[in-house]
Amino acid sequence: MDLEQLYRQVIMEHYKRPKNKGLLNNDSYELIHLNNPSCGDEIAVEVLYEDDTIKDIRHDGKGCSICCSSASIMSVMLKDKQVDDAKKIIYEYYEMIKGYPFNDQILNGDILAYQGVTKFPARIKCATLAWKAIEVLLEKHGGDRNNGW
Numbered sequence: 001m002d003l004e005q006l007y008r009q010v011i012m013e014h015y016k017r018p019k020n021k022g023l024l025n026n027d028s029y030e031l032i033h034l035n036n037p038s039c040g041d042e043i044a045v046e047v048l049y050e051d052d053t054i055k056d057i058r059h060d061g062k063g064c065s066i067c068c069s070s071a072s073i074m075s076v077m078l079k080d081k082q083v084d085d086a087k088k089i090i091y092e093y094y095e096m097i098k099g100y101p102f103n104d105q106i107l108n109g110d111i112l113a114y115q116g117v118t119k120f121p122a123r124i125k126c127a128t129l130a131w132k133a134i135e136v137l138l139e140k141h142g143g144d145r146n147n148g149w
């Protein structure tokens, strides 16, 4: 099996058996909805914090395999991370998706399957929709905390 096949398998696995899928609709979670009109992807992401740690991430929605699978893998990668560390992972992911050099200490394992998206610019929005959603939530979390001071 070549690398491209392996990557396709990773993506299909997360598409068919997504992790952390389904919203809990619990008031302790912060929720966001985002759409990608160019492909018809719709996604909702919710996050639960404990201080500055991401205790849980849930996602739901419909869309193409790239979008739905990347929401699943995003939830796996960022769960139990500190907010600041999660932001670093998000940054490196965008660099990888855009085809720029990225830090392979921070990004490794299954997430590398999305490197191939670089070759399909139309799919970049699909691959980043769930990541944009969590990014907006994390930015809001920082803001809320500072406002509290």
Ligand code: ZN
Pocket: 036, 039, 040, 041, 063, 064, 065, 066, 067, 125, 126
């Ligand atoms: Zn899509």
